[in-house]
Amino acid sequence: MKDAKKQTFDAIIIGSGQAGNPLAFALAEQNLNVALVEKGKFGGTCVNTGCTPTKAYVASARRAWEIKNASDLGIPNPKLDKIDLQKVKERKDKIVAVSHNGLVQGIRKEKWINTFQAKGYFLDPTTIQAGSAILTAPKIFINVGTRPRIPDGFEDVNYLTNESLLELEELPDHLVIIGGSYIGLEFAQIFRRLGSKVTIIEMSDRLISKEDPDISDRMRKILESEGINVLCNSHCLEGKNNPNGGLTVLMNCGGEKKQALGSHLLLATGRKSNIDLINPLAAGLEVDEKGFMQVNDLLETSVKGIYALGDCNGKGVFTHTSYHDFEVLKNQLFGNKARKVSDRILNYALYTDPPLGRAGMNISQAKKSNKKILYAEMEMSQINRAREKDETKGKMEVIVDASTEQILGATVLGIGGDEIIGVFLTAMYSKMSYKTLMNSVQTHPTVTELIPTLLQQVKPLKSES
Ligand SMILES: Cc1cc2nc3c(=O)[nH]c(=O)nc-3n(C[C@H](O)[C@H](O)[C@H](O)COP(=O)(O)OP(=O)(O)OC[C@H]3O[C@@H](n4cnc5c(N)ncnc54)[C@H](O)[C@@H]3O)c2cc1C
Numbered sequence: 001m002k003d004a005k006k007q008t009f010d011a012i013i014i015g016s017g018q019a020g021n022p023l024a025f026a027l028a029e030q031n032l033n034v035a036l037v038e039k040g041k042f043g044g045t046c047v048n049t050g051c052t053p054t055k056a057y058v059a060s061a062r063r064a065w066e067i068k069n070a071s072d073l074g075i076p077n078p079k080l081d082k083i084d085l086q087k088v089k090e091r092k093d094k095i096v097a098v099s100h101n102g103l104v105q106g107i108r109k110e111k112w113i114n115t116f117q118a119k120g121y122f123l124d125p126t127t128i129q130a131g132s133a134i135l136t137a138p139k140i141f142i143n144v145g146t147r148p149r150i151p152d153g154f155e156d157v158n159y160l161t162n163e164s165l166l167e168l169e170e171l172p173d174h175l176v177i178i179g180g181s182y183i184g185l186e187f188a189q190i191f192r193r194l195g196s197k198v199t200i201i202e203m204s205d206r207l208i209s210k211e212d213p214d215i216s217d218r219m220r221k222i223l224e225s226e227g228i229n230v231l232c233n234s235h236c237l238e239g240k241n242n243p244n245g246g247l248t249v250l251m252n253c254g255g256e257k258k259q260a261l262g263s264h265l266l267l268a269t270g271r272k273s274n275i276d277l278i279n280p281l282a283a284g285l286e287v288d289e290k291g292f293m294q295v296n297d298l299l300e301t302s303v304k305g306i307y308a309l310g311d312c313n314g315k316g317v318f319t320h321t322s323y324h325d326f327e328v329l330k331n332q333l334f335g336n337k338a339r340k341v342s343d344r345i346l347n348y349a350l351y352t353d354p355p356l357g358r359a360g361m362n363i364s365q366a367k368k369s370n371k372k373i374l375y376a377e378m379e380m381s382q383i384n385r386a387r388e389k390d391e392t393k394g395k396m397e398v399i400v401d402a403s404t405e406q407i408l409g410a411t412v413l414g415i416g417g418d419e420i421i422g423v424f425l426t427a428m429y430s431k432m433s434y435k436t437l438m439n440s441v442q443t444h445p446t447v448t449e450l451i452p453t454l455l456q457q458v459k460p461l462k463s464e465s
């Protein structure tokens, strides 16, 4: 490439993800000339193929479920026609378009942001090739995210990922999902509620194996109660396209060879970092053994002037963690430099119905810690508001440090769990004594009003020997 094409900027951002976009605007606000390089759709995974479209589908699936189960609340069942996935998709596409188009318009209006629709990769520590353009800047920010991980043995099968599944216009007759974790479970319940037969295949001995075993068991029962077929201890080895349509998945189930048949196959087998796409070696960047960019608490890579934000740095796997990376960096670049990645407390929700809200430690982690732990749990079936809504599955639990009286973790698997977890999270961020929350008066009738009662019941938790 000739040097004549080299364009100089104050900063280059590779990837229009959940950190890269707000960072582009923050840099532009300082009158810094920014190159924003995106190979796919502006807005990244969350907006186009992740949080936004899946939560739109969760809402449609929930509405179908409410109609089907209306008689439980004394309402005669209205007729529910076979669901037209095309209509559900159209609604989802409109919601995604609002966010995507809003972002694109915002970027277009900003004179300091220059977009390059191309794959960006390093030529050297200050130079990026983006299509035919060569860009150079003293500061480069990497926000390239992740992509679906395709296990060996499935490369030549007609598989779906989170991206292609969201483009289907007809409901699968039988959706087989490999991977019983966050992506797998959300899609399993969505498609079951919309009318597909669904089978989840998971190689661990339980679903969502990062959670406590009790939460995994409860989640399995919730999904099975809706007619989802769950196979654990089943390592999927290979897939085959069937000559007459559909697919066969070959599994090793504890030494025994088994197979599962389906009309469609979703691979929800984890995510792979996109760092390999940016030619990190040309910049001398250090990548860890899983392919994630190594950064310190301030998001600096091993090369001065190059930073990595969001999922690709291996420090977070959520939209809110990616956005927090942006906030840390903004504070480091233009603020009082007080913020760092390790400030954040782990929190997330799994948007099954009922949802799972999580903050901080779970019981397994608390048992392994050297802390003196207080613990309490409460069944959702004991909570009036849950009974009134006839949605009593799940439980609430809290973990407290007996010495500092601070809340170390909480789990709310149950109605409203994705929102209620925020009460615990706020208490954790404010480092308040759990007794302050215990003595608070919450609104009746809510699930939240039982948090003080839950906290009154904390008792010492026996740690594992
Ligand atoms: C199905 C699904 C559901 C999810 N649901 C939730 C949820 O409910 N809540 C939640 O918090 N998180 C959820 N997530 C995770 C969330 O989407 C990500 O954590 C979030 O998008 C943060 O990603 P990011 O900022 O690191 O980059 P991303 O949003 O992944 O964006 C990275 C961008 O970089 C671009 N890119 C990659 N390589 C290059 C290159 N070489 N050159 C130019 N551009 C490049 C990509 O095209 C992409 O647009 C979900 C994920 C999936 C897959």
Ligand SMILES: NC(=O)c1ccc[n+]([C@@H]2O[C@H](COP(=O)([O-])OP(=O)(O)OC[C@H]3O[C@@H](n4cnc5c(N)ncnc54)[C@H](O)[C@@H]3O)[C@@H](O)[C@H]2O)c1
Pocket: 151, 178, 179, 180, 181, 182, 183, 184, 186, 201, 202, 203, 204, 208, 209, 234, 235, 236, 237, 268, 269, 270, 271, 317, 318, 348, 349, 350, 351
């Ligand atoms: N609500 C949310 O916040 C949300 C929702 C969806 C996804 N996400 C994000 O996306 C990320 C990826 O989610 P995910 O569920 O794809 O990945 P994951 O890594 O959490 O789970 C992948 C699962 O697939 C299983 N698996 C892998 N290979 C297998 C095989 N050959 N046979 C059988 N099972 C196999 C693994 O045991 C594991 O349980 C999450 O870490 C999360 O951050 C978040």
